[in-house]
Every structure is written in C-alpha cells, then in structure tokens.
Amino acid sequence: MRYKEAxxxxxxxxxxxxxxxxxxxxQQIIEKGPHGMWHLAKCACNRDGAYECDITPSLKQTDGPFAETVDEKALAFQAAFS
Known part of the structure; x- marks a missing residue:
C-alpha cells in the first residue's frame, strides 16, 4: 500500500x-518579443495536437482579455505579428 501511495x-x-x-x-520565450513567439509557434506546429492538449498557456491580448481557446490564441498570435 505504501509503495502504491509513493x-x-x-x-x-x-x-x-x-x-x-x-x-x-x-513565458520566457514570449517575453523575448516577436522572435521568441515565432520560435514558440514553430515548436507548437511540430507537435501533433499541442494546442488541443492545452500546452500553450493563456495569452494576454493587447486589446483585451486573455486568449483561452485555440482559435483565440491563433488570433492573438496573428495580431501580434501583423
């Protein structure tokens, strides 16, 4: 029983x-600015289902609340680079 608990x-x-x-x-990558965010996006694209697994944390949008869903996060990245 102790083994199972441990x-x-x-x-x-x-x-x-x-x-x-x-x-x-x-967070450290995002703080580096656009270059870091591109690196993060590249890593996420190489992982099947990374966004569906909720690997990317909520993102603070420049014009509003946090991006929580996959679509909101994609739009937040798009807005940051346009």
Missing part, C-alpha cells in the same frame, strides 16, 4: 513539475 505521489509531483517548467519556458 508511486502515485511521484507521478503527480513529476507531472506538476514538468507542467510548471514548460509554462515558465513558454
């Missing part, structure tokens, strides 16, 4: 840690 705790801890690290990396 295994589940480890799995949960690893998942949370990897998610936080990825979100930190994405």
């Amino acid at each position: 295994r589940n705790y480890k799995k949960s801890l690893v998942k949370v840690t990897l998610t936080q690290a990825h979100r930190r990396r994405v």
